[in-house]
Amino acid sequence: MSEHFLKQPEWVWNVSGNEMPTYVHHWVRPLSEHNQPFDLILYGAPISRSSISVSGASLYPTEFRMMWKSFATYNLDENVDLNSFRVADAGDVMMHTTDILLSHQRIQRSTAFLAEHYPNTRTCMIGGDHSTTACAVRGIKEAFPEDTIGVLQLDTHLDVRDPNELGPANGTPIRQLIDGHHILGEHVINIGLHGYFNAKPLIDYANEHGIQMITLNQARGHGLIKTIKRALDELSGKADRIYVTVDMDVLDISVAPGVPASTPGGMSASELFNSLLEIGKHPCVKHIDFVCLDPSKDSHVSETVKVGVYAWLQFITGLILQSK
Template identity: 40%
Template sequence: MKPFPYLQKANTSFTDREVTKIGDLMKEWDGETIRGVGLIGAHLSKSSISHSGACFAPGTIRKALSGYSTYSVEENIDLANWIIQDLGDISMHITDVIQSQNRIYETVQQLLKEHSSWLPVVLGGDNSITYPSIKGFKEAKGEVGVLQFDAHHDVRNLEDGGPSNGTPFRSLLETKTIKGTNLVQVGIRDFSNSKPYHDYVNKHGVTVYTMKDVRQASMKELMESSLKKLEQSVDSIYVSVDMDVIDQAQAPGCPAIGPGGMDAVDLFEAISYLGEHPMVKGLEIVEVDPTVDFRDMTSRVAAHVILNFLKGKQRGGLTFD
């Protein structure tokens, strides 16, 4: 018997032998073949048009995610056998935004080309990471369709401020990385966009569901019609979640909070449904600013977005063990 049986390492949390947490599944990538889910941080926020501490979000989202149980009591689904590898964070250039975006593009593209079977979950960072992430995803996965959950169109002109967190979808469309007809925007919010930018996405054939559409139709109906449209013309589908799509009461830690946003439960339902589809092969979460959050509320919501995505994947028959 140990002389002091009740002593343990400092800061050790309580452990229940009958509870498996996501943190028990998360392992640091060893540099060999990537299997299962791959978490990768893209902690860029110098490109935000307003103050943002989104560069700290990958860490807080990982921490929040690791503390939740693997078991979905609502659907009797257990993620306990999944493989979750943490690939670490992409190193950003200290001053050069373009160089930082290129690093994101090169890393995502190379990882997906060299390791084709893993499921990427990209943790931003601000919304500027979306352009290089999807560009790299497209080059590895073929023609890509995008489901964008966002309060904003994010098609600001590139002349006034250069590539920022307000321009990723402008860059994707202008460079023809994606076609406008292969982009679906969900949760676009009243008094958060300008008419010229709404006209721009309409001109490019983007499907836009405003918050009024979200309130008036079921989330399942919107996702079902979106997937039916995209699956006819793309090789794979990428889901981009800007956390400011959620109402400010439930996601206070966003640089661009506002009233009239989506309920977190509706977002979970949508993400879970999308995860079930075999063509949905990537997820990113952006615009969480832990420096203005309250008790990591927004990071916790982001963690549940990931959990619901994986739940949908398992419901659709995908497992990694």
């Protein structure tokens, strides 16, 4: 397949020189400039028209890149410098102004293109609302039709609402994938569920299809990092590749003003950071996304965008630690 819909992102840092980068905006390079293998390909899926609630999550890929200047490549806690890890930015998928289905098809085709042309390279999609996850997983399945895909979902919600009622909205991606026979429900583990935010019919659907639901209280009781590791080990025994989807509404509302669906009782920022570090360490994790962060609702200091970039860098630190 040669077709894709990736274009240069709206915001690009003007970087020159060959000196060793010390800040993230100098470290991440455009995919078009790479002449050698790289370790991770980043791309954006800036759509939020498919969100059930009003959302500006389409703005996040740009704000995510703009925030890079605030972060060094050196991780003091882990004594790791990220600059040896090669990250390429493939740009953003071109969205149609009004046609949601066409935009979703473009995300799927662009993901398939990256997976097919760079089969040994991890991919990271920056959303966009959570509808983009279904598109990306279908694209990966298109590129690797014989592979079984396991999904680790960090989320307050199950996202198994009926697309026949809502269309391919952000509350439906896991159900889209199960009903479309792209994944099995028993290959989905959701960690982060809590409280009063999933109606009983959605729980019934999850139970019927074998989705493993681990509430945040259960994960904390057994140890969050132990729970994450156990889930990844279990999925790696069932699937050829693991796709991790991080819905930023898994965060507690007190630390995530820029997430429209964040709730009381969610993860702390530190819990999310530690989880992403552990996820990065696991060799079967080949794909990841970060979705549902709306910069237009963020605080004046962009605290949620900063949390999002920090979480992404923690994942990459984990990838580096994996190889040590």
